[in-house]
Amino acid sequence: xxxxxxxxxxxxxxxxxxxxPAAGRWSDGGSLQVAVDGTTGHQLQADHPAMDAAGFNASSxxxxxxGEDGAYVFIIEAESERTICSATAPAAATLHLDAAAGVTxxxxxxxxxxxxxxxxxxxxxxxxxxxxxxxxxxxxxxxVKRISTEHEARLGDLVLAQTRLQTKIIxxxxxxxxxxxxxxxxxAGSVHRYRWFVADRPEINAFAAPGGVVVVNSGLIRAAGSxxxxxxxxxxxxxxxELRHTLRGMMKSLGLRTLAALVIGDISGSVFADAATxxxxxxxxxxxxxxxxxxxxxxxxxxxxxxxxxxxxxxxxTAEQRLSPPPILSTHPASGERLKSLRQExxxxxxxxQPLPVDIQSKAQGDKEQK
Amino acid sequence: xxMDVVDYEIFGSEMQYVEVELDPGEAAVGEAGGMMxxxxxxxxxxxxxxxxxxxxxxxxxxxxxxxxxxxxESLFTTVFHNESNGKRRVxxxxxxxxxxxxxxxxxxxxxxxxQKDSFLCAAKGVSLGIAFQKKLGxxxxxxxxxxxxxxxxxxxxxxxAGGTLKELVLAPGESLRVDTGCVVAxxxxxxxxxxxxxxxxxxxxxxxxxxxxxLTGPGKVWLQSLPLSRLANRIILSAPAAxxxxxxxxxxxxxxxxxxILGSDE
Numbered sequence: 001x002x003x004x005x006x007x008x009x010x011x012x013x014x015x016x017x018x019x020x021p022a023a024g025r026w027s028d029g030g031s032l033q034v035a036v037d038g039t040t041g042h043q044l045q046a047d048h049p050a051m052d053a054a055g056f057n058a059s060s061x062x063x064x065x066x067g068e069d070g071a072y073v074f075i076i077e078a079e080s081e082r083t084i085c086s087a088t089a090p091a092a093a094t095l096h097l098d099a100a101a102g103v104t105x106x107x108x109x110x111x112x113x114x115x116x117x118x119x120x121x122x123x124x125x126x127x128x129x130x131x132x133x134x135x136x137x138x139x140x141x142x143x144v145k146r147i148s149t150e151h152e153a154r155l156g157d158l159v160l161a162q163t164r165l166q167t168k169i170i171x172x173x174x175x176x177x178x179x180x181x182x183x184x185x186x187x188a189g190s191v192h193r194y195r196w197f198v199a200d201r202p203e204i205n206a207f208a209a210p211g212g213v214v215v216v217n218s219g220l221i222r223a224a225g226s227x228x229x230x231x232x233x234x235x236x237x238x239x240x241x242e243l244r245h246t247l248r249g250m251m252k253s254l255g256l257r258t259l260a261a262l263v264i265g266d267i268s269g270s271v272f273a274d275a276a277t278x279x280x281x282x283x284x285x286x287x288x289x290x291x292x293x294x295x296x297x298x299x300x301x302x303x304x305x306x307x308x309x310x311x312x313x314x315x316x317x318t319a320e321q322r323l324s325p326p327p328i329l330s331t332h333p334a335s336g337e338r339l340k341s342l343r344q345e346x347x348x349x350x351x352x353x354q355p356l357p358v359d360i361q362s363k364a365q366g367d368k369e370q371k
Numbered sequence: 372x373x374m375d376v377v378d379y380e381i382f383g384s385e386m387q388y389v390e391v392e393l394d395p396g397e398a399a400v401g402e403a404g405g406m407m408x409x410x411x412x413x414x415x416x417x418x419x420x421x422x423x424x425x426x427x428x429x430x431x432x433x434x435x436x437x438x439x440x441x442x443x444e445s446l447f448t449t450v451f452h453n454e455s456n457g458k459r460r461v462x463x464x465x466x467x468x469x470x471x472x473x474x475x476x477x478x479x480x481x482x483x484x485x486q487k488d489s490f491l492c493a494a495k496g497v498s499l500g501i502a503f504q505k506k507l508g509x510x511x512x513x514x515x516x517x518x519x520x521x522x523x524x525x526x527x528x529x530x531x532a533g534g535t536l537k538e539l540v541l542a543p544g545e546s547l548r549v550d551t552g553c554v555v556a557x558x559x560x561x562x563x564x565x566x567x568x569x570x571x572x573x574x575x576x577x578x579x580x581x582x583x584x585x586l587t588g589p590g591k592v593w594l595q596s597l598p599l600s601r602l603a604n605r606i607i608l609s610a611p612a613a614x615x616x617x618x619x620x621x622x623x624x625x626x627x628x629x630x631x632i633l634g635s636d637e
Contacts, residue, residue, distance in 0.1 A: 009480050009560060011589030017540025018479040018558060018591045054587075056484050056559045057505040064543060073543035073589045075560045077480070111505035 006076060006084040008061075010034055010044075013070035024063070024074055030090035032063060034074050044072060051096040053103035061085065061100055125263040132259055139255055140248040147247060149191050149211070155247075156211030160197070163215060168200040170218075179216060182231045182356060185303045186238050187212075194238075204317065206233055208241035223316060227356035228309025231300065235310065239295035245288040293342055297349070306353035307346045314339050379473060379527065387471045388464035389529050391492065393453035398495035399461060403447050405491055407464040412455025417447045450495060463492040463529070467599055470536040474556070477525040479591060484563075485530050485556035487520045494526030506564065512582040513565050514551025514598075530556055534597025541588025548583040552598040558590035 010022035015036075024034045032046040046065035054062035054075070061076040076082050086097045132139065163169060170176060180196040187194050192212030202219040209215070214237055216230075224230040240246065300307045318339065378392040388407050391399050403417065419433075451461045465471055471491060474483055484502050493499075502521040504510040510517035522528045532555040541547060541561065548566065557563060565582040568574045574581045586592050 011543050011560070013542075016478075017542075017589075019560065019589060021480070054560070054562050056502065056557070056561065056563055058562075060560060062560075071543045073560075075589070077482075077559055107505050110507060111503065114507045 004084055004088055005035075006081040006088075007078070008074050008076035008081060010036060010072065010074050012044075012067065012072035019075070022074065024076075024085070026088050026090055026093070030092055032065075032074070034072075046072070049074075049093075051093065051100050053100040053107075058104050058107050061097070125259065129256075129259045129263060132255055136252045136255065137248075140251045143251040143255075144244050144247050152244070152247065153193065153211035156195075156209040156213035159209035160195075160213045160215070163199065169215070170198040170200060173198075175218075175221060178227075179214075179221075179230070179234070182227060182305075183214065183234050183238065185305065186231065186235050186299045187242075188303070190242065192241065206237050208237040208246070210241065210244065210246050212241060214238065214241070224313060225316070226309060228306045229313040229316075230309075231305045231356065232296070232307065232310025232313050235296035235299045235305075236292050237296075238299060239292040240288065243288070243291060243295055245292065249288070290338065290341075293338060294345070297342070297345055301349050304352070304354045305356065307349055311339065311343055311346055314342065379529070381471050381473070382462075385468050386465060387469075387531075388462050389471050389473075389492065390460050390462040392458050392460050393451070394458055395453055395456055398450050398452040399492055400448050400450050400495050400497070401461075401463050401492040402490055403449050405463045405466070406449065406451070407462040409451060409461035410459045412453060412457070412459045413461050414452045414454045416450045416452060418450055419447060448499075452495075465491065465531045467533060468602070469531055469533040469595065469597070469599075471529050471531045472536050472538065472593060474522075474528050474530060474593075475526075476522060476528055479558050480560075481523060481525055482559050483522045483528065483530075483556055484559055485520050485522065485593075486515055486532065486554070487518055489530045489532050489555060490520060490522065491529040491531045493522065493524070493528040497522055497524035497526050497528050504563075509563060509565050509584075512551065512580075513554075513563065513584050515554060515584075530593075532593075532595035533599045533602060534595050537594045537596070539592050539594065541586060541590055541592060543589040545588040547586045547592070549586060549594060550579055551582060551584050552600070553594050553596070554584050554586065555593040555595045557586060557592040560588075561590040561592055562587035 005023040005025045007021065007023050009019035011017075011019040021037045022034050023037065024032055027033050027045075032049050034044045034046070044067065046063070046067075049063045049065040051061065051063050054060055055077065059077070061082050063074045063076070065072055076085055082101075086094070086101070089097055160169075175198055176196055179198065180194075183194060183196055190212070194212040194214060197213070197215045198221070199215050199217050201217045203217055204220045204223045206214070206216040206220050214234070216234070216237075220233065221230065224233070297307055297310065300310065380390045380392075382388055382390065393399060393413065406415070409415070453459045476483060476497065487501075490499060500521040500523060502519045504513065504515065504517045504519055506513075509515075522530075536555065539547065551565070554563065562585075564585045564587070566585045567582055568577060568579060573579070
């Protein structure tokens with residue numbers, strides 16, 4: 001056996017309560033000898049000491065034995081001293097020392113596992129949001145598939161009723177007839193029953209609610225130079241309805257809001273959360289606009305309506321939107337990039353176009369005079 | 372590491388402060404905001420971290436400061452340096468009713484594990500670190516949380532806690548059951564664990580909660596009689612603004628329903 005001592009603290013009868021520094025060593029006979037620092041004669045001997053892990057975090061080695069005058073404990077705290085102790089220990093003690101080291105290691109491992117678990121739990125809602133944003137399209141597809149056409153139509157009625165409260169809606173008249181004449185050509189064979197309305201508002205806008213409710217602002221009709229231009233806009237809005245973009249947007253926003261409420265808490269009170277969810281909603285519709293352009297163009301071509309009207313109307317919009325908000329904050333993608341790809345697509349389309357029978361401008365004019 | 376030896380005197384009984392005497396060239400570190408007064412000739416210097424490793428480099432300082440933030444203390448510590456030729460005094464005051472206890476770190480082997488936020492001041496050179504409570508059960512139910520403070524060095528350190536502080540010596544194997552939250556500090560040789568109170572009835576109606584903290588010797592432990600949170604809880608409960616009544620001393624009946632009806636001093 002080696003003579004290398006290992007340092008620790010000795011506690012026992014007659015010693016200070018806080019212990020005294022001492023050095024221990026294994027004797028050739030396999031017993032432990034402990035000498036208190038600064039004393040030469042005071043040496044203790046333990047023949048069969050018990051060994052276990054103890055102290056704060058069980059990070060110390062405790063060697064305890066029953067002396068003549070009471071219980072003694074020799075505590076080895078430092079990692080390096082423990083190593084010396086294990087290395088020089090007799091074979092009989094090694095088993096106990098390994099068991100004590102095992103207890104310390106297990107505690108450490110369990111603590112790390114707990115810490116990692118805690119961090120994971122804290123990060124889980126954020127992870128959920130990340131996953132949702134990454135897979136929101138798949139989620140929206142899944143959710144939208146579970147909504148029947150009847151429900152969609154009922155939703156459209158709701159939107160229409162809401163719009164009626166805010167603006168004057170024209171249900172019938174020559175303009176509405178003209179719009180349905182164009183629109184029905186574009187929606188031939190659809191599962192939805194389309195209804196056409198004109199809103200008395202000066203803004204150049206139109207929207208398609210779920211379930212085939214299409215509302216066109218009178219401002220847009222006035223801005224449209226020809227029936228083909230109007231047909232272009234209608235095709236775009238119909239495409240939104242057919243591709244169920246509004247529904248998808250609603251599903252995404254609903255999911256995102258639920259998750260955001262989980263993370264931030266009460267979402268209604270937080271301006272930051274509201275702005276954050278809204279920005280992402282806009283991103284959904286930007287992607288959707290491109291998709292609607294392509295689908296609208298396809299519908300125009302199959303209805304044999306000249307698709308150049310779509311382009312010329314967008315050009316008009318671009319000219320008017322000189323002072324538009326930055327593209328990321330607008331619900332519509334920057335018209336420039338959209339126009340570019342659309343022009344390429346239209347140039348590829350060849351065919352004979354059937355002229356539209358109705359002259360939208362004279363109808364609108366007549367409508368105005370009636371009022 | 373050469374530590375500065377400081378002489379001290381503790382004043383007051385329930386709301387104490389400690390006056391530390393610094394020899395020329397000596398220094399003490401205090402918790403930021405803990406200084407009460409200082410004599411001429413003492414230079415105050417605020418350092419990032421705990422001031423024990425001035426040559427540690429920027430990252431070392433940053434780590435030290437981060438640790439202090441974890442234990443609920445300020446990012447900075449203040450070093451009080453005696454630049455004069457004579458002995459000078461600086462005083463540090465306890466922030467709430469309780470006792471200040473001096474601990475000579477050499478006597479207990481150089482390391483003291485204590486409640487976070489309990490450090491008041493120390494001789495310069497004592498390092499303030501964190502000691503994670505790695506027993507998950509103790510961290511959750513032991514009343515001291517997962518983060519404790521570790522004072523390392525061989526100088527004098529002063530810690531502070533609420534109520535009356537009691538220093539106890541535990542013999543090898545001797546065990547003490549303590550109400551959770553009352554453990555202030557202990558030597559690292561002491562086993563800190565928790566124990567279920569034993570009976571559901573006691574756990575629910577006993578008022579001591581579900582667990583005791585158990586301290587097993589050998590070593591020294593320091594206990595506080597009144598954790599600050601308990602005191603704060605009682606103060607808020609009896610504050611008139613929170614629905615408490617402004618009554619004098621009395622039994623439960625006196626202060627309660629009967630006292631409200633019969634109390635004539637209002």
